[in-house]
Amino acid sequence: MEQSKLQQLVEQISLQFFGKPFKHQAVFNSRLRTTGGRYLLHSHNIELNPKYYEAFGEEELIAIIKHELCHYHLHLEGKGYRHRDNDFRTLLKQVGAPRFCKPLPTEMKKSSSIHIYICTVCGIQYKRRKRINTDRYVCGRCQGRLKKLK
Numbered sequence: 001m002e003q004s005k006l007q008q009l010v011e012q013i014s015l016q017f018f019g020k021p022f023k024h025q026a027v028f029n030s031r032l033r034t035t036g037g038r039y040l041l042h043s044h045n046i047e048l049n050p051k052y053y054e055a056f057g058e059e060e061l062i063a064i065i066k067h068e069l070c071h072y073h074l075h076l077e078g079k080g081y082r083h084r085d086n087d088f089r090t091l092l093k094q095v096g097a098p099r100f101c102k103p104l105p106t107e108m109k110k111s112s113s114i115h116i117y118i119c120t121v122c123g124i125q126y127k128r129r130k131r132i133n134t135d136r137y138v139c140g141r142c143q144g145r146l147k148k149l150k
Helices: 003-018 050-056 058-077 086-095
Strands: 026-028 037-039 046-048 115-119 125-128 146-148
Touching (some): 003 058, 058 086
16 A cells, blocks of 8 residues: 555545544554554654554554544544543544554464473472573572472
């Protein structure tokens, strides 16, 4: 999708769902990694992640645009524009925008193995993603020796 088409789409969605014009810029930012888009408070511009458009298509992009436009319009009106504010949550429901976007398939973490250690004295279990050196570390509760179970 080209820059001009993206700008046109954002302006159209703003008028259709919010009844207010979008007077700033909407751009793709390929450096965004963990978010679908962001609203910039100082410039009032909206940046969108092109990876979401490539992975999920225009439907998910429209949902992200609605979400960012909620931030945009509430901030300009001086209302609560943050995720935790009631104004933001009610506007999300009114326009049918998601609170969070889907995770990208490439960014989803692979299930890492879980290492389970047990204290030989008190029996407490510790679950860790990273292996620990049982010669160096002891139980946090009773200072007993740790033994690897799994």
